[in-house]
Amino acid sequence: MRDLAGKVAVVTGGASGIGHALASRFATEGMKLVLVDVEAAPLAEATGAFEAQGVEVLARQIDVSDADEMDALAAATLERFGAVHLLCNNAGVGSGGPMWELSTEDWEFCMRPNLWGVIHGVRVFTKHMIAQDEGHIVNTASMAGLVSVPGMGPYNVTKHGVVTLSETLHHELKELGSQVGVSVLCPGHVNTRIWESDRNRPEELSATGVDMESEARIRVREMFKKLVLASLAPERVADLVHDAVLGGTFYIHTHENVHAAVQARMQGILDGKSPAMPEGGHAVFGE
Numbered sequence: 249m250r251d252l253a254g255k256v257a258v259v260t261g262g263a264s265g266i267g268h269a270l271a272s273r274f275a276t277e278g279m280k281l282v283l284v285d286v287e288a289a290p291l292a293e294a295t296g297a298f299e300a301q302g303v304e305v306l307a308r309q310i311d312v313s314d315a316d317e318m319d320a321l322a323a324a325t326l327e328r329f330g331a332v333h334l335l336c337n338n339a340g341v342g343s344g345g346p347m348w349e350l351s352t353e354d355w356e357f358c359m360r361p362n363l364w365g366v367i368h369g370v371r372v373f374t375k376h377m378i379a380q381d382e383g384h385i386v387n388t389a390s391m392a393g394l395v396s397v398p399g400m401g402p403y404n405v406t407k408h409g410v411v412t413l414s415e416t417l418h419h420e421l422k423e424l425g426s427q428v429g430v431s432v433l434c435p436g437h438v439n440t441r442i443w444e445s446d447r448n449r450p451e452e453l454s455a456t457g458v459d460m461e462s463e464a465r466i467r468v469r470e471m472f473k474k475l476v477l478a479s480l481a482p483e484r485v486a487d488l489v490h491d492a493v494l495g496g497t498f499y500i501h502t503h504e505n506v507h508a509a510v511q512a513r514m515q516g517i518l519d520g521k522s523p524a525m526p527e528g529g530h531a532v533f534g535e
Contacts, residue, residue, distance in 0.1 A: 249333065249382065249383070249384050250494060252333075252493075253279070254279070254280070255279050255280070255334065256280045256281075256332050256333050257271070257279045257334040257335075258284065258332055258334065258336065259274075259283060259338060260337055260338050260365060261312075261338040261339030261340060261361075261388075262281070262283040262336075263283065263287055263290035263291040263293070264285070264294075264440070265440030265442070265482055266388065266433075266438060266485050266486070267285070267339065268294055269482035270485075270486045272298075272483070273490050274334065275298060277490075279334065280303070280306075280329055281298060281303055281305045281306070282305075282306045282308070282329070282332070283306070284307075284308050284309075284310060284312065285339070286310065286311055286361075286448055287309075291309055294307075306324065306325065306328045306329070308324065311360070311361075312361055312365030312369065313360035313364040313368070314368075318369065318372050321372065322372035322373055332373050333377070333383045333384070334384050334386070335373045335383070337370065337386070337387045337410075339365050340361050340388060340442075341361055341362065341445035341448065341449075342358075342403055342442040342445045343400075343402045343445065344399050344401065344402065344403055345399065345401075345457070346458075347401040350456075350457045350458065351455050351457040352455075353453040353454065353455045354457055354458065357402075358402035358403055358405075358406055359405075363405075363409045363410065363413075366387050366388075366410050369387075370387075370417060374428070377426075378421075378424065378428055381428070382428070383427075383429070384428065384431065386432075386433055387410050387413065387430070387431070388410070388435075389410040389411045389414070389432050389433060389434050390403070390407040390434055390435060391434050391505075393410055393411040393434055394408075394434055394510050394513070395510060395512075396513075410432065411432055429493070429496050430498065431489070431493065431498055431499075431500050432499060432500065433492075433500045434502070434506065435480070435500075436480070436506065437479035438481075438482055438502070440482060480503070488500055505526075509526035512526065
């Protein structure tokens, strides 16, 4: 896409972090917003701020992993605006711990928004973009979707899933001859609240195999918090996504260290060796 003014952008996880930065960036281009988030108060605050700036906003508090709620979101979007031109499947959480200690609920907590949210977003909106033969889809993955690091099993699995989902969608749209574009965002550490994702953990998934208040877990959490707070601004990520949408770029990288890490992983695959441990380990990856 080249001309964004007057068109419609759907952004999930749009009330904070990368999602809010994306919504803000595209609003400056004159786009109308469909702002989606699971947190009511931040969503109301973000919606009010956008509307005060003269941005037309449709706000929906929903769980992106719920198929019926996503179907209703698509229907409401089309009823209000008549089209959707940009879809940012961005909602997600961080989760981890040794995989043999994790509960089913630990896995489900991460799988629901990170993977099923993207699946539903693609499922309910892509067909409308194909019909209008115009649009762009941005799926938020992570550098952890390109290289696997220990202690982040559920997160790695979901983000690898988002990468291959995006690649497959790209090929399918090209075979169709569609003008709809796809990008996959693979950020490193970004200054968001991902380090406190448990604030949105559903009650039915409260059972966990990891003692989150153990001395070791608290130490890791604090270290990760400091890393994230000192990392890339979400607004910079939004600028990169904006440029990728306009330029038709598929892979969106935010950190240069991804190149060496991916090359090492791919070379190990070709050589049939054990997986390479990327330099920096835990400190390198996240979003």
